[in-house]
Amino acid sequence: MRTFIDDLCKVQVVYTRSGLFAVALLTALSLTAASQTPIPPSPSPQTGSSSPEGATTPTTAPDAPSTSPATPEPEANADAHAVIVKDPLLSQGAFSVQTVGGEIKEDQLKPLLIGKTLYLRAGYLDNTLEFDEHGRLLGHSPQGSYTLNQIQINKVKLSKRKLELEGDRYGLHFLGAAPFEDPTTATDRVKITPKKKAVRISFDREQVEIPKKKKQKGKDKHKHNDQDQAKTDAASPAAPVDSSAAPQNASSSALGTAPQQNLADGRASSDKKVTTTTSPAHASQLLLTALDKVFSIGIDERMIAAMPDFWKLYYQAAANKVDFKPADPGVFHLNAVDQKAKLISALDPPSNEFAQASGVAGMALYHTVVGTNGKVEEIVAGRPIGFGLDESAEQTIRKATFQPAMKDGxxxxVALDVVVSFRIYSKRTSQPGTPATTDPTRPGPYTVRVPAASPPSPTAQ
Incomplete structure (x- = not known):
């Protein structure tokens, strides 16, 4: 290296007389030498020692991203994502709530439930119902027609452990629609909950548990050592008999063998039945799922799909704005037979306590298919009456016997429309049972006023 510099100096002496040319030549030679001479790498900022001579730049390249200013970007993206899910909008079926930090508040549930037309999907008739956090009934309850299970919520109380609802039960009464009206909307709501009483429905809530901080290992180890020493002292033969009882009692208390009572619901913590989670959003979503499982806002598609064919075909025909027609093309119309089908057995469907207490009476029409053996093979509500009376009519008509229709001997x-009459059994409005008719003509108004008459026999109930 030193020899190379001496040569450069000689060149400078030789070409001094050449003026600027010599200076330019010297500069060019210096730059060339500098580019060919290896430069020792600077000490690494991580280790504080220089790399071996002749090391190339790729050996330090992998360390560059660790000090790049672009590394905070994932944290910024994570923060942006946290802002998006901070107050998630949770939905299940027709129930939707804007949460606060994933948690549902009572003030958010009130406009969702109070004053809405809710139906109990399973048709539970008890006025006190308790459900678990998954919407499963705790205990038992009789079930009835959906026309007796319309619930109007008046009060909502939400706590960490329960959702409590209080309201009234209504019966659905069909009024009879005009030909141009939707028969499913020509209805009336009649309150059937007695005065000074209410329907009470509660839901258990999934419990949100905040993870506890782990104790330091040193303290835990010291604690276990103390316990082991206490057990050793208690088991020592030299120890008095009476003194051995004290450490046992103290140890039993320290281990918590006695179940701790939960003051909120009176159950032992070891006997807890509800599920737990660390996510408020998960608990809120589970609550909405339970509500959607128990309630329907109006008569939705899921509710219709769960109904028996007696009602399902009625709503399908109403949605298509057509009268029910048997699917079997081999079923004759009443006007296409030589001899019509006739009822040859009694047809007197029973009423129920809800209809009697609310004064619901009148006539209802049902579409049937009477087979060649005189038995009803199919029945669909045509112009129902509601209040659970249509289910009574269906069961009675299926048990009835008809003289079959005849064609060519x-x-x-044959398709046959059957009209059934329901009446009130009281001194104020009652009448003897009227025979059922097979006239296919549709009846007039459903709720009829009948003149006062003598009370019927006790068997009429």
Whole structure:
């Protein structure tokens, strides 16, 4: 290296007389030498020692991203994502709530439930119902028609452990629609909850548990050592008999063998039945799922799909704005047979306590298919009356016996409309039972006023 510099100086002496040319030549030679001479790398900021001579730049390249200013970007993205899910909007079916930090508040549930037309999907008739956090009934309850299970919520109380609802039960009464009206909307709501009483429905809530901080290992180890020493002292033969009882009692208390009572619901903590989570959003979503499982806001598609064919076909025909027609093309129309089908057995469907207490009476029409054996093979609500009376009519009509229709001297299946009359059994409005008619003409108004008459026999109930 020193020899190379001496040569450069000689060149400078030789070409001094050449003026600027010599200076330019010297500069060019210096730059060339500098580019060819290896430069020792600077000491690494992480280790504080220099790399071996002749090391190339790729050996330090992998360390560059660790000190790059672009590394905070994932944290910024994580913060942006946290802002998006901070107050998630939770939905389940027709129930939707804007949460606060994933938690549902009572003030958010009130506009969602109070004053809405809710139906109990399973048709529970008890006025006190308790459900777990998954919407499963705790205990038992009789079930009835959906027309007796419309619930109007008046009060909502939300706590960490329960959602408590209080309201009134209503019966659905069909009024009879005009030909241009939707028969499913021509209805009336009649309150059937007695005065000074209410329907009370509660839901258990999934418990949100905040993880506890772990204790330091040193303290835990010291504690275990003390316990082991106490057990050793208690088991020592030299120890008095009476003194050995004290450490046992103290140890039993320290281990917590006695169940701790939960003051909120009176159950032992070891006997807890509800599920737990560390996410408020998960507990809120589970609550909405339970509500959607128990309640329907109006008569939705899921509710119709769960109904028996008696009601399902009625709503399908109403949605298509057509009258019910049997699916079997081999079923004859009443006007296409030589001899009409006739009822040859009694047809007197019973009423129920809700209809009697609310004064619901009148006539209802049902579409049926009478087979060649005189039995009803199919029945669909045509112009129902509601209040659980249509289910009574269906069961009674299925048990009835008809004289089959005849065509060319042979019995044939025929479509037949059956009109059933319901009456009030009281001194104020009652009348003897009227025979059922098979006239296919649709009846007039459903709720009829009948003149006062003598009370019926006790068997009429």
């Amino acid at each position: 042979k019995p044939v299946p």
